[in-house]
Amino acid sequence: MEVDAETLFNALGKRHEDAYADSPGLVQVTEYVLSKLSRGSHVLDVGCGTGKPVAAALASAGHAVYGIDVAENMVKIAGSQVPGTFSKADMRTYTPPVKMDAVFAVYSLFQISPSDVHKVVYRFAEWLKEDGILVLGVAPSSALTARNGVHDPVWDCVRTEQTWMERPVYELYFSQTAWLNVLREAGFVIELERMFDYIPNDPKHTRLETHYLIVGRKWEPHPLLGPYPLPDGRRGKSMRNESAWGQLQGHLRVTNDERTKLSSVLEVHQRVLDIGGALKDFLGQESARNKLVETLPSALINLLYPDARFEAVIATLILDYIDDLRGFLLEVVRVVNKSSSNARVILIQGAPYNEVHKLMNTMCTPLSGKNAGPAHQGLLLHSASKILAEMGFGRTSLHPLSTSYSFNEDSSSDRSNKLAEMFQNVWFTGEEKYEQMKQQLVFPIENLLHDHPGFIQNDLVIMEAVPDGN
Numbered sequence: 064m065e066v067d068a069e070t071l072f073n074a075l076g077k078r079h080e081d082a083y084a085d086s087p088g089l090v091q092v093t094e095y096v097l098s099k100l101s102r103g104s105h106v107l108d109v110g111c112g113t114g115k116p117v118a119a120a121l122a123s124a125g126h127a128v129y130g131i132d133v134a135e136n137m138v139k140i141a142g143s144q145v146p147g148t149f150s151k152a153d154m155r156t157y158t159p160p161v162k163m164d165a166v167f168a169v170y171s172l173f174q175i176s177p178s179d180v181h182k183v184v185y186r187f188a189e190w191l192k193e194d195g196i197l198v199l200g201v202a203p204s205s206a207l208t209a210r211n212g213v214h215d216p217v218w219d220c221v222r223t224e225q226t227w228m229e230r231p232v233y234e235l236y237f238s239q240t241a242w243l244n245v246l247r248e249a250g251f252v253i254e255l256e257r258m259f260d261y262i263p264n265d266p267k268h269t270r271l272e273t274h275y276l277i278v279g280r281k282w283e284p285h286p287l288l289g290p291y292p293l294p295d296g297r298r299g300k301s302m303r304n305e306s307a308w309g310q311l312q313g314h315l316r317v318t319n320d321e322r323t324k325l326s327s328v329l330e331v332h333q334r335v336l337d338i339g340g341a342l343k344d345f346l347g348q349e350s351a352r353n354k355l356v357e358t359l360p361s362a363l364i365n366l367l368y369p370d371a372r373f374e375a376v377i378a379t380l381i382l383d384y385i386d387d388l389r390g391f392l393l394e395v396v397r398v399v400n401k402s403s404s405n406a407r408v409i410l411i412q413g414a415p416y417n418e419v420h421k422l423m424n425t426m427c428t429p430l431s432g433k434n435a436g437p438a439h440q441g442l443l444l445h446s447a448s449k450i451l452a453e454m455g456f457g458r459t460s461l462h463p464l465s466t467s468y469s470f471n472e473d474s475s476s477d478r479s480n481k482l483a484e485m486f487q488n489v490w491f492t493g494e495e496k497y498e499q500m501k502q503q504l505v506f507p508i509e510n511l512l513h514d515h516p517g518f519i520q521n522d523l524v525i526m527e528a529v530p531d532g533n
């Protein structure tokens with residue numbers, strides 16, 4: 064049984080620093096970043112370990128250092144030897160107290176799932192100021208010998224089970240291209256790359272390792288509208304089978320924390336139009352009932368309501384299936400009461416790292432003869448925000464929303480087959496290559512269920528647009 068990061072690094076403590084802190088390649092890259100930062104910058108070290116060498120170098124140069132690590136022991140050691148604010152936190156759920164000038168994540172991304180790697184890179188981008196610097200320290204899949212590991216086609220990474228510092232670990236290795244891609248997709252330009260060999264200074268762990276350091280500069284102001292670069296236009300028509308969609312939505316789960324986030328966006332609204340019918344899935348029947356909600360199961364080109372009827376219109380995961388986005392938004396804006404101080408248009412689409420969309424678009428869309436599958440979600444939201452701004456709803460904000468599709472944990476061999484069919488039936492029902500698609504989906508679904516047993520992540524983005532004057 065592999066050990067998780069928290070257990071592993073609580074046990075290793077100082078031994079890790081002794082083995083790895085003397086890396087000339089890492090010191091050089093840290094010096095390069097230091098030369099780009101003005102004194103007193105805010106810098107975050109994600110998976111800071113004992114704080115040496117990175118956080119220590121940043122603190123010595125006069126920067127305000129924040130460090131997080133999932134292993135309590137590492138946090139204690141870092142706090143005892145480096146000036147800064149160190150806390151025990153998981154990078155997947157942490158939110159920094161201020162916007163950062165630089166974020167370092169050095170050798171701390173091996174033990175989270177591929178979609179979480181994508182997700183945290185977008186999170187790092189969100190945490191940075193405009194022009195902020197991201198430093199990733201990783202190991203490329205080319206460093207692995209051909210035998211150890213299984214390639215995951217959805218994320219272009221190799222999943223391995225191996226022994227590291229005498230412990231069994233489950234680790235992830237993206238290819239060099241996949242690393243560069245995820246940074247660019249989250250809106251970074253690549254400023255520097257260094258690949259070098261390193262032999263840890265440890266009597267029991269002397270194997271040669273290849274380390275890869277990448278420095279990216281934040282370029283796109285809205286990472287959640289990615290993946291970048293945005294395509295010129297839509298790939299083709301996206302279609303969805305509404306009854307299969309309804310069945311999938313029956314598995315939707317939202318944690319109380321995430322529900323609170325959504326409720327706070329909607330809190331102030333009295334009269335809400337819910338296009339897509341997702342509000343009850345998100346908020347639960349009970350809380351949805353407290354509001355004056357009218358529900359339309361799908362988007363109509365003419366909304367059959369008088370002008371200014373609602374304070375808020377919320378439309379969830381439907382922009383893909385609308386032919387005339389401008390016409391639709393014109394109708395939405397028409398039925399919102401712009402004179403209300405609570406007037407809002409709320410659009411919810413998939414996050415750029417949404418597991419279901421990535422799964423479908425990698426494994427099924429290329430085989431489909433007639434359906435483009437889920438569209439580029441960032442492009443849809445980007446286009447919608449431009450149109451809404453022209454219509455006077457120019458103040459937009461974006462918030463991530465984590466939801467999941469939950470399935471019972473029965474481990475029968477045909478579970479992945481059933482899930483493959485459930486997802487396929489939403490977008491690719493009746494396709495000529497239906498069976499081939501299904502075969503291709505089974506293994507990646509098993510991988511996802513290995514990453515998080517019992518559910519598939521369904522990360523979303525809420526875009527809130529408010530009238531200019533409000």
Ligand SMILES: C[S@@+](CC[C@H](N)C(=O)[O-])C[C@H]1O[C@@H](n2cnc3c(N)ncnc32)[C@H](O)[C@@H]1O
Nearest residue numbers: 068072110111112132133134153154169170171
């Ligand atoms: C290989 S060590 C690297 C430490 C330090 N960055 C360095 O370069 O020496 C990886 C560190 O990342 C931490 N880590 C792993 N997964 C994490 C997560 N999900 N959130 C926060 N820290 C994590 C581990 O506890 C460990 O201290």
